[in-house]
Amino acid sequence: MYDWLLFLHVLAAFMVAATAVIYTAVALGASPGTPAIRVADAIWNIGGLGTLVFGIWLALYVDGYEVWDGWILGAIAVWLIATGTGEQARVQLAEGARNFAAVHWVRTLAVVGLLVLMVWKPGA
């Protein structure tokens, strides 16, 4: 059970990171095309939901972790920032807004921050 929860949680994290990579190409000036952006947005939604659901499930399942642990609450806060900026990045890219890249880099930083919290688990 633990192994499968971890696999699905990590797989969801890979989806989130893949969206950040595809959007990074756009922020650097590439044009991967509308289908690629659609795929990126779809896996962002699935991955975002997956990281949260399987992450909380893991926290409840693993002895010694609680959902109210500082590093988990911190991760949920960073997840909210990533979700908010991710949605903003999607809208701004669709509208061709000028500060799309800035919003995307904040989102990417939040994704990296999530990974740091998941690996180091400060306070755990």
Next chain:
Amino acid sequence: MTLLAAIRPDEWNLPLFLHLVGAMTLVGALLLVGVSLPGAGRVRTAGVVRLGFRGLLFAALPAWILMRGTAEWLASEENLDDDPPGWVDAGFMISDTGFLLLIAATICAGLAARRAGRDRPPATGLSTAVIVLVWISLIAYLVAIWVMTTKPS
């Protein structure tokens, strides 16, 4: 049992973080190429073909090196390099095969980009080869993610 599974020494954190950054960037770059090339339809523009080449050369290849180098670092930290368990062997086998596929895909993408840059008709065969190689790699890395997280055997 589940508590033991979740605990690891602090010395493993940095190589694990870098390993994940490399692996996630690699998968993201492969997916970028794997969806942008077929997404452009049968007539692929020079820009999309160039993106495929650059995505593999400047993102996927460095990411593979980071992922593979830190995998060795992690194995050494965990004292798994002398008699590695099956899941470590499987990870190395998938990543090394993935490297060969990545090199082949990068060469095909480079040739396709070169041809597209000379305003010749799009090299459909080369682009298709890139798509096939990239998607085989992505499926292999999906298996690798499963092996790394569930650690069978």
